[in-house]
Amino acid sequence: MIDIRPIDTGNKREVKRFLDFPFQLYRHVPQWVPPFESDAKRMLDRKKHPFYRHSAAEFFIAQQADRVVGRLAVLDHRPYNEWNHSSTAFFYLFEAENNHEAAQGLFAAALEWARARGLTQVFGPKGFSLLDGMGLLVKGFEHRPALGIPYNLDYYAVLLEESGFSGAGEVVSGYLSPNFVLPEKVLKIADLVQQRRGLRIARYQKRSDLKHLIGPMKDLYNGALSGTTDTFPITDEEAQLMARQLLMFADPRLVKVVLKDDQIVGFLFGYPDPSAAIQRCKGRLFPFGWLDILIELKRTKWINLNGAGLIEKYRGSGGTALLFAEMYKSVRDSHFRYADVVQIGADNDKMQREIASLGIDFYKIHRMYRKTL
Numbered sequence: 001m002i003d004i005r006p007i008d009t010g011n012k013r014e015v016k017r018f019l020d021f022p023f024q025l026y027r028h029v030p031q032w033v034p035p036f037e038s039d040a041k042r043m044l045d046r047k048k049h050p051f052y053r054h055s056a057a058e059f060f061i062a063q064q065a066d067r068v069v070g071r072l073a074v075l076d077h078r079p080y081n082e083w084n085h086s087s088t089a090f091f092y093l094f095e096a097e098n099n100h101e102a103a104q105g106l107f108a109a110a111l112e113w114a115r116a117r118g119l120t121q122v123f124g125p126k127g128f129s130l131l132d133g134m135g136l137l138v139k140g141f142e143h144r145p146a147l148g149i150p151y152n153l154d155y156y157a158v159l160l161e162e163s164g165f166s167g168a169g170e171v172v173s174g175y176l177s178p179n180f181v182l183p184e185k186v187l188k189i190a191d192l193v194q195q196r197r198g199l200r201i202a203r204y205q206k207r208s209d210l211k212h213l214i215g216p217m218k219d220l221y222n223g224a225l226s227g228t229t230d231t232f233p234i235t236d237e238e239a240q241l242m243a244r245q246l247l248m249f250a251d252p253r254l255v256k257v258v259l260k261d262d263q264i265v266g267f268l269f270g271y272p273d274p275s276a277a278i279q280r281c282k283g284r285l286f287p288f289g290w291l292d293i294l295i296e297l298k299r300t301k302w303i304n305l306n307g308a309g310l311i312e313k314y315r316g317s318g319g320t321a322l323l324f325a326e327m328y329k330s331v332r333d334s335h336f337r338y339a340d341v342v343q344i345g346a347d348n349d350k351m352q353r354e355i356a357s358l359g360i361d362f363y364k365i366h367r368m369y370r371k372t373l
Helices: 012-025 037-043 078-084 100-116 156-162 184-197 207-223 236-247 275-281 289-299 319-332 349-357
Strands: 002-006 056-064 067-076 088-096 121-124 136-139 166-176 199-202 255-260 263-272 302-310 338-345 361-372
Touching: 002 100, 012 037, 012 056, 012 067, 012 088, 056 100, 067 100, 078 088, 088 100, 088 156, 100 121, 100 156, 136 156, 156 361, 184 199, 184 319, 199 319, 207 236, 207 255, 207 263, 255 319, 263 289, 263 319, 275 289, 302 319
Parallel strands: 088 121, 302 338
Antiparallel strands: 002 056, 056 067, 067 088, 121 361, 136 361, 166 338, 166 361, 199 255, 255 263, 263 302
8 A cells, every 4th residue: 555645844854765765766777866965955945945935845755564665746836837827836856666556646645735725737847946957758768867957767757647647848958979070160150140240258267257147147047038938037045056056067168158248148058077976976975975076077078068048139040059169169179078968948949950950969858747737
Protein backbone atom coordinates (compact mmCIF):
# COMPACT_ATOMS: atom_id res chain seq x y z
CA MET A 1 0.00 0.00 0.00
CA ILE A 2 1.27 3.47 -0.91
CA ASP A 3 1.10 6.25 1.68
CA ILE A 4 1.17 9.84 0.34
CA ARG A 5 1.76 12.68 2.75
CA PRO A 6 3.24 16.20 2.89
CA ILE A 7 6.54 16.57 4.68
CA ASP A 8 7.27 18.96 7.51
CA THR A 9 9.93 21.28 6.05
CA GLY A 10 10.89 22.28 9.58
CA ASN A 11 11.86 18.69 10.36
CA LYS A 12 15.46 17.99 9.30
CA ARG A 13 14.92 14.24 9.12
CA GLU A 14 11.95 14.58 6.76
CA VAL A 15 13.77 17.10 4.58
CA LYS A 16 16.73 14.73 4.38
CA ARG A 17 14.51 11.84 3.26
CA PHE A 18 13.00 14.03 0.54
CA LEU A 19 16.43 15.19 -0.68
CA ASP A 20 18.15 11.80 -0.40
CA PHE A 21 15.63 9.87 -2.49
CA PRO A 22 17.17 10.70 -5.91
CA PHE A 23 20.55 9.36 -4.77
CA GLN A 24 18.87 6.01 -4.21
CA LEU A 25 16.95 6.16 -7.49
CA TYR A 26 19.93 7.10 -9.72
CA ARG A 27 22.66 5.14 -7.96
CA HIS A 28 23.31 3.06 -11.10
CA VAL A 29 22.72 5.86 -13.65
CA PRO A 30 26.10 7.32 -14.73
CA GLN A 31 24.54 10.30 -16.52
CA TRP A 32 22.75 11.76 -13.49
CA VAL A 33 24.26 14.86 -11.87
CA PRO A 34 23.02 15.67 -8.35
CA PRO A 35 22.04 19.22 -7.43
CA PHE A 36 24.22 21.23 -5.10
CA GLU A 37 23.25 20.22 -1.59
CA SER A 38 22.97 23.85 -0.46
CA ASP A 39 20.71 24.81 -3.39
CA ALA A 40 18.47 21.78 -2.87
CA LYS A 41 18.07 22.51 0.85
CA ARG A 42 17.31 26.18 0.17
CA MET A 43 14.28 25.23 -1.97
CA LEU A 44 12.69 23.66 1.11
CA ASP A 45 13.70 26.47 3.46
CA ARG A 46 10.72 28.78 3.82
CA LYS A 47 12.80 31.35 5.70
CA LYS A 48 15.77 31.62 3.33
CA HIS A 49 14.53 31.16 -0.24
CA PRO A 50 13.20 34.44 -1.75
CA PHE A 51 10.40 32.50 -3.46
CA TYR A 52 8.52 32.34 -0.16
CA ARG A 53 8.40 36.12 0.15
CA HIS A 54 5.60 36.10 -2.43
CA SER A 55 4.56 32.50 -3.09
CA ALA A 56 3.85 29.10 -1.54
CA ALA A 57 4.85 25.47 -2.07
CA GLU A 58 4.14 22.03 -0.65
CA PHE A 59 6.31 18.90 -0.75
CA PHE A 60 4.94 15.34 -0.83
CA ILE A 61 6.53 11.93 -0.46
CA ALA A 62 5.17 8.50 -1.36
CA GLN A 63 6.08 5.70 1.02
CA GLN A 64 5.67 1.96 0.84
CA ALA A 65 6.42 0.02 4.03
CA ASP A 66 8.30 3.06 5.38
CA ARG A 67 10.47 3.21 2.23
CA VAL A 68 10.36 6.32 0.03
CA VAL A 69 9.28 5.42 -3.51
CA GLY A 70 8.47 8.89 -4.85
CA ARG A 71 8.42 12.62 -4.18
CA LEU A 72 6.89 15.78 -5.66
CA ALA A 73 6.76 19.54 -5.10
CA VAL A 74 3.82 21.74 -6.10
CA LEU A 75 4.13 25.55 -6.32
CA ASP A 76 1.74 28.48 -6.32
CA HIS A 77 3.93 31.07 -8.05
CA ARG A 78 1.96 34.28 -7.57
CA PRO A 79 4.09 36.66 -9.72
CA TYR A 80 3.70 34.19 -12.62
CA ASN A 81 -0.06 34.04 -12.17
CA GLU A 82 -0.41 37.78 -11.80
CA TRP A 83 1.67 38.49 -14.91
CA ASN A 84 -0.09 35.86 -17.03
CA HIS A 85 -3.59 36.42 -15.60
CA SER A 86 -3.75 32.71 -14.86
CA SER A 87 -4.36 30.36 -11.95
CA THR A 88 -1.63 27.83 -12.54
CA ALA A 89 0.26 25.57 -10.16
CA PHE A 90 3.72 24.32 -11.10
CA PHE A 91 4.89 20.81 -10.32
CA TYR A 92 8.59 20.26 -9.79
CA LEU A 93 11.17 17.89 -8.24
CA PHE A 94 9.16 14.84 -9.36
CA GLU A 95 11.04 11.61 -8.83
CA ALA A 96 9.57 8.12 -8.57
CA GLU A 97 10.25 4.46 -9.00
CA ASN A 98 8.38 2.88 -11.90
CA ASN A 99 5.34 2.66 -9.68
CA HIS A 100 2.08 3.90 -11.18
CA GLU A 101 0.21 3.93 -7.88
CA ALA A 102 2.88 6.12 -6.27
CA ALA A 103 3.00 8.58 -9.18
CA GLN A 104 -0.77 8.90 -9.42
CA GLY A 105 -1.05 9.33 -5.64
CA LEU A 106 1.56 12.10 -5.64
CA PHE A 107 -0.13 14.00 -8.45
CA ALA A 108 -3.56 13.53 -6.87
CA ALA A 109 -2.25 15.12 -3.65
CA ALA A 110 -0.66 17.97 -5.62
CA LEU A 111 -3.86 18.61 -7.56
CA GLU A 112 -5.90 18.64 -4.35
CA TRP A 113 -3.50 21.22 -2.84
CA ALA A 114 -3.72 23.36 -5.98
CA ARG A 115 -7.50 23.12 -6.13
CA ALA A 116 -7.80 24.21 -2.49
CA ARG A 117 -5.85 27.38 -3.39
CA GLY A 118 -8.26 28.21 -6.22
CA LEU A 119 -5.85 27.17 -8.99
CA THR A 120 -7.29 25.63 -12.14
CA GLN A 121 -4.41 23.84 -13.85
CA VAL A 122 -1.07 22.20 -13.09
CA PHE A 123 1.94 22.77 -15.37
CA GLY A 124 5.54 21.63 -15.30
CA PRO A 125 8.09 20.55 -14.48
CA LYS A 126 8.84 24.19 -13.66
CA GLY A 127 10.67 25.44 -10.60
CA PHE A 128 11.23 28.23 -8.13
CA SER A 129 13.46 30.53 -10.19
CA LEU A 130 14.62 31.25 -13.74
CA LEU A 131 17.74 29.15 -13.12
CA ASP A 132 15.75 26.01 -12.37
CA GLY A 133 15.82 23.94 -15.54
CA MET A 134 12.39 23.11 -16.92
CA GLY A 135 10.68 20.19 -18.59
CA LEU A 136 10.79 16.42 -18.55
CA LEU A 137 13.59 14.81 -20.56
CA VAL A 138 12.10 12.82 -23.46
CA LYS A 139 15.11 12.62 -25.79
CA GLY A 140 18.84 12.38 -25.03
CA PHE A 141 18.89 10.00 -22.05
CA GLU A 142 22.34 8.75 -23.03
CA HIS A 143 23.91 12.18 -22.45
CA ARG A 144 24.94 13.80 -19.20
CA PRO A 145 22.87 16.94 -18.56
CA ALA A 146 24.31 20.43 -18.56
CA LEU A 147 24.64 22.04 -15.14
CA GLY A 148 21.23 22.65 -13.56
CA ILE A 149 19.25 21.01 -16.36
CA PRO A 150 16.85 18.20 -15.40
CA TYR A 151 17.63 14.56 -16.01
CA ASN A 152 15.08 11.83 -15.41
CA LEU A 153 14.46 8.18 -16.13
CA ASP A 154 12.84 7.24 -19.41
CA TYR A 155 9.56 5.96 -17.94
CA TYR A 156 8.59 9.31 -16.38
CA ALA A 157 6.62 10.47 -19.42
CA VAL A 158 4.41 7.38 -19.16
CA LEU A 159 3.82 8.02 -15.46
CA LEU A 160 2.71 11.59 -16.19
CA GLU A 161 0.48 10.64 -19.10
CA GLU A 162 -1.18 7.88 -17.07
CA SER A 163 -1.80 10.52 -14.37
CA GLY A 164 -3.79 12.57 -16.90
CA PHE A 165 -1.11 15.03 -18.10
CA SER A 166 -0.63 15.94 -21.75
CA GLY A 167 2.25 17.60 -23.58
CA ALA A 168 2.28 21.43 -23.51
CA GLY A 169 5.40 22.57 -25.37
CA GLU A 170 9.05 21.63 -25.60
CA VAL A 171 12.51 23.10 -25.07
CA VAL A 172 15.52 21.84 -27.02
CA SER A 173 19.24 21.70 -26.27
CA GLY A 174 21.95 21.61 -28.91
CA TYR A 175 25.41 20.09 -29.24
CA LEU A 176 28.57 21.53 -30.73
CA SER A 177 31.31 19.03 -31.57
CA PRO A 178 35.08 19.63 -31.72
CA ASN A 179 34.78 19.75 -35.52
CA PHE A 180 32.33 22.64 -35.46
CA VAL A 181 33.37 25.62 -37.55
CA LEU A 182 31.18 28.69 -37.61
CA PRO A 183 30.36 29.51 -41.24
CA GLU A 184 32.33 32.44 -42.61
CA LYS A 185 29.10 34.15 -43.66
CA VAL A 186 27.98 34.25 -40.01
CA LEU A 187 31.19 36.01 -39.01
CA LYS A 188 30.64 38.52 -41.82
CA ILE A 189 27.02 39.09 -40.75
CA ALA A 190 28.24 39.71 -37.20
CA ASP A 191 30.69 42.34 -38.42
CA LEU A 192 28.02 44.03 -40.56
CA VAL A 193 25.52 44.07 -37.70
CA GLN A 194 28.01 45.81 -35.44
CA GLN A 195 28.81 48.42 -38.06
CA ARG A 196 25.30 49.12 -39.36
CA ARG A 197 23.39 48.99 -36.09
CA GLY A 198 26.03 50.56 -33.89
CA LEU A 199 26.37 47.53 -31.61
CA ARG A 200 29.41 46.47 -29.64
CA ILE A 201 30.36 43.59 -27.38
CA ALA A 202 31.43 44.31 -23.81
CA ARG A 203 34.42 42.27 -22.64
CA TYR A 204 35.22 41.31 -19.06
CA GLN A 205 38.43 40.14 -17.45
CA LYS A 206 37.51 39.57 -13.78
CA ARG A 207 34.56 38.04 -11.98
CA SER A 208 34.24 41.19 -9.94
CA ASP A 209 33.45 43.04 -13.19
CA LEU A 210 30.40 40.82 -13.64
CA LYS A 211 28.78 41.94 -10.39
CA HIS A 212 28.01 45.27 -12.03
CA LEU A 213 25.76 43.45 -14.51
CA ILE A 214 23.27 42.23 -11.91
CA GLY A 215 21.09 45.35 -11.77
CA PRO A 216 21.12 46.14 -15.52
CA MET A 217 20.45 42.49 -16.44
CA LYS A 218 17.51 42.33 -14.06
CA ASP A 219 16.14 45.56 -15.55
CA LEU A 220 16.71 44.26 -19.10
CA TYR A 221 14.87 41.03 -18.32
CA ASN A 222 11.92 42.68 -16.58
CA GLY A 223 11.75 45.44 -19.19
CA ALA A 224 11.59 42.94 -22.04
CA LEU A 225 8.59 41.06 -20.60
CA SER A 226 5.95 43.29 -22.19
CA GLY A 227 3.73 41.22 -24.47
CA THR A 228 5.27 37.90 -23.41
CA THR A 229 3.61 34.92 -21.76
CA ASP A 230 4.80 32.08 -19.51
CA THR A 231 7.24 34.52 -17.90
CA PHE A 232 7.27 36.65 -14.76
CA PRO A 233 9.23 39.61 -13.36
CA ILE A 234 11.97 38.88 -10.83
CA THR A 235 12.71 40.74 -7.61
CA ASP A 236 16.02 42.25 -6.51
CA GLU A 237 16.48 39.45 -3.98
CA GLU A 238 15.89 36.76 -6.61
CA ALA A 239 18.31 38.49 -8.98
CA GLN A 240 20.98 38.55 -6.26
CA LEU A 241 20.50 34.83 -5.51
CA MET A 242 20.75 33.90 -9.19
CA ALA A 243 23.85 36.07 -9.56
CA ARG A 244 25.57 34.31 -6.65
CA GLN A 245 24.80 30.93 -8.21
CA LEU A 246 26.07 32.00 -11.64
CA LEU A 247 29.19 33.83 -10.48
CA MET A 248 30.39 30.68 -8.72
CA PHE A 249 31.21 29.20 -12.15
CA ALA A 250 31.51 32.23 -14.38
CA ASP A 251 34.44 32.64 -16.74
CA PRO A 252 34.45 36.35 -17.70
CA ARG A 253 35.72 35.48 -21.20
CA LEU A 254 32.50 33.55 -21.82
CA VAL A 255 30.07 36.30 -20.82
CA LYS A 256 28.97 38.21 -23.92
CA VAL A 257 26.89 41.35 -23.54
CA VAL A 258 25.70 43.39 -26.52
CA LEU A 259 25.58 47.15 -26.04
CA LYS A 260 23.86 49.87 -28.04
CA ASP A 261 25.67 52.96 -26.83
CA ASP A 262 25.73 52.15 -23.09
CA GLN A 263 22.48 50.19 -22.98
CA ILE A 264 22.47 46.38 -22.72
CA VAL A 265 20.35 44.96 -25.56
CA GLY A 266 21.42 41.31 -25.55
CA PHE A 267 23.50 38.67 -23.82
CA LEU A 268 24.86 35.13 -24.10
CA PHE A 269 26.35 33.38 -21.09
CA GLY A 270 28.78 30.49 -21.23
CA TYR A 271 30.09 28.46 -18.29
CA PRO A 272 32.78 25.81 -17.95
CA ASP A 273 30.88 22.64 -17.02
CA PRO A 274 31.80 21.27 -13.55
CA SER A 275 29.32 18.37 -13.72
CA ALA A 276 31.95 15.61 -13.48
CA ALA A 277 33.22 17.07 -10.19
CA ILE A 278 29.67 17.52 -8.87
CA GLN A 279 29.07 13.82 -9.53
CA ARG A 280 32.23 12.90 -7.63
CA CYS A 281 31.43 15.06 -4.58
CA LYS A 282 27.70 14.19 -4.72
CA GLY A 283 26.79 17.87 -4.73
CA ARG A 284 28.50 18.63 -1.42
CA LEU A 285 30.87 21.60 -1.50
CA PHE A 286 32.37 20.82 1.91
CA PRO A 287 34.82 19.74 3.05
CA PHE A 288 36.67 19.23 -0.27
CA GLY A 289 34.05 19.32 -3.00
CA TRP A 290 34.67 23.00 -3.76
CA LEU A 291 38.36 22.26 -4.46
CA ASP A 292 37.50 19.45 -6.89
CA ILE A 293 35.02 21.76 -8.64
CA LEU A 294 37.57 24.58 -8.98
CA ILE A 295 40.03 22.14 -10.55
CA GLU A 296 37.32 20.80 -12.88
CA LEU A 297 36.42 24.31 -14.04
CA LYS A 298 39.99 24.71 -15.30
CA ARG A 299 40.32 21.34 -16.99
CA THR A 300 36.85 20.51 -18.34
CA LYS A 301 36.53 20.37 -22.13
CA TRP A 302 32.81 21.19 -21.94
CA ILE A 303 31.10 24.55 -21.86
CA ASN A 304 27.40 25.22 -21.28
CA LEU A 305 25.79 28.05 -23.22
CA ASN A 306 22.92 28.72 -20.86
CA GLY A 307 21.16 32.04 -20.93
CA ALA A 308 20.64 34.04 -24.12
CA GLY A 309 18.42 36.96 -24.89
CA LEU A 310 17.96 39.85 -27.27
CA ILE A 311 15.62 42.81 -27.21
CA GLU A 312 12.86 42.13 -29.74
CA LYS A 313 14.02 44.68 -32.35
CA TYR A 314 17.39 42.89 -32.76
CA ARG A 315 15.99 39.36 -33.15
CA GLY A 316 16.10 37.87 -36.62
CA SER A 317 18.34 40.66 -37.90
CA GLY A 318 21.76 39.26 -37.12
CA GLY A 319 21.83 39.88 -33.36
CA THR A 320 22.02 36.16 -32.58
CA ALA A 321 24.80 35.76 -35.15
CA LEU A 322 26.76 38.50 -33.41
CA LEU A 323 26.45 36.82 -30.01
CA PHE A 324 27.44 33.40 -31.30
CA ALA A 325 30.28 34.77 -33.41
CA GLU A 326 31.81 36.41 -30.34
CA MET A 327 31.34 33.27 -28.24
CA TYR A 328 32.80 31.15 -31.04
CA LYS A 329 35.96 33.24 -31.14
CA SER A 330 36.46 32.89 -27.40
CA VAL A 331 35.87 29.13 -27.42
CA ARG A 332 38.02 28.61 -30.52
CA ASP A 333 40.98 30.24 -28.78
CA SER A 334 40.53 28.27 -25.54
CA HIS A 335 40.90 24.65 -24.40
CA PHE A 336 37.18 23.84 -24.67
CA ARG A 337 36.17 21.18 -27.19
CA TYR A 338 32.43 20.57 -26.72
CA ALA A 339 29.43 22.77 -26.00
CA ASP A 340 25.86 22.34 -24.82
CA VAL A 341 23.46 25.05 -26.05
CA VAL A 342 20.90 24.79 -23.30
CA GLN A 343 17.08 24.83 -23.37
CA ILE A 344 15.79 27.02 -26.18
CA GLY A 345 12.00 27.17 -26.33
CA ALA A 346 10.61 25.34 -29.35
CA ASP A 347 8.21 28.27 -29.78
CA ASN A 348 11.10 30.75 -30.03
CA ASP A 349 11.15 30.37 -33.80
CA LYS A 350 13.51 33.22 -34.63
CA MET A 351 16.28 32.21 -32.26
CA GLN A 352 15.87 28.50 -32.94
CA ARG A 353 16.06 29.01 -36.70
CA GLU A 354 19.13 31.21 -36.36
CA ILE A 355 20.86 28.71 -34.06
CA ALA A 356 19.96 25.75 -36.31
CA SER A 357 21.44 27.63 -39.27
CA LEU A 358 24.76 27.70 -37.44
CA GLY A 359 24.93 23.91 -37.70
CA ILE A 360 23.96 23.06 -34.14
CA ASP A 361 22.47 19.59 -33.57
CA PHE A 362 19.44 19.65 -31.26
CA TYR A 363 20.10 16.40 -29.41
CA LYS A 364 18.04 16.75 -26.22
CA ILE A 365 14.36 17.54 -25.79
CA HIS A 366 12.54 18.44 -22.58
CA ARG A 367 8.74 18.46 -22.69
CA MET A 368 6.34 20.45 -20.54
CA TYR A 369 3.11 18.85 -19.32
CA ARG A 370 -0.26 20.28 -18.30
CA LYS A 371 -3.41 19.05 -16.60
CA THR A 372 -6.61 21.02 -16.12
CA LEU A 373 -8.30 20.63 -12.76
